Amino acid sequence: MITSIIKWAALALLGLMAVVVNVLMSPLIALFIGRDGYLPGWLTWFQTHDNPAIGDKAFQSNQMPWTLVLPGWLARYFLGIGWALRNPAYGYDRWAGFEVKNDNRLYAASGNEGVDIYRDAQGKCHVVEGWCLREVIIDCDKYYFQFTVLRRWSTSRAWRVSIGWTLSKWELRRGNVCRLNTTINPWMDCRDGTT
Secondary structure, eight states: OHHHHHHHHHHHHHHHHHHHHHHHHHHHHGGGOOTTSOOOGGGGGGSOSSSOTTOOHHIIIIIOGGGGGSOHHHHHHHHHHHHHHHSTTHHHHHHTSEEOOOSOEEEEEEEOTTOEEEEOTTOOEEEEOEEEEEEEEETTTEEEEEEEEEEESSSSEEEEEEEEEOOOTTTTSTTOEEOEEEEEEEEEEOTTTOO
């Protein structure tokens, strides 16, 4: 367990540097976004694996609708900066993760596995407060953990700290990559008179 914590800390420190580089260099990195909306392979640490470097349609139309009237190359540039600031070094977190290759693992969780903040289909925010420690041992010798705490400050704000690797049962499916997880968010928005 101690070795895993040291490994996570070293990867998290490198990840913090990747985030700083991504945030500070996003105007330069965005210049490399191709017509297809993706960065070249050598910039994969700064590319989300599940969406183009310009974000998904919801991000484009909901958070940066003003880019829709710009010429294509300029829209890609500003969308790339916005998406990088929203998801800095997301590709690094995937690189620092591990692929679930088989079912030969032991999984344990303590606390409340339902700890989460999310919006339902109607846009209502739900906050499930508490803490959770997830642990997995793969092939009898590879230990990974995820520790998460989520609490409300008020009816409109919450804070979350989550460290380790993403280890929900959904993430631990065969073929998935469990990403490095270093989340410290002291001011999460949960406005709308939520539960």
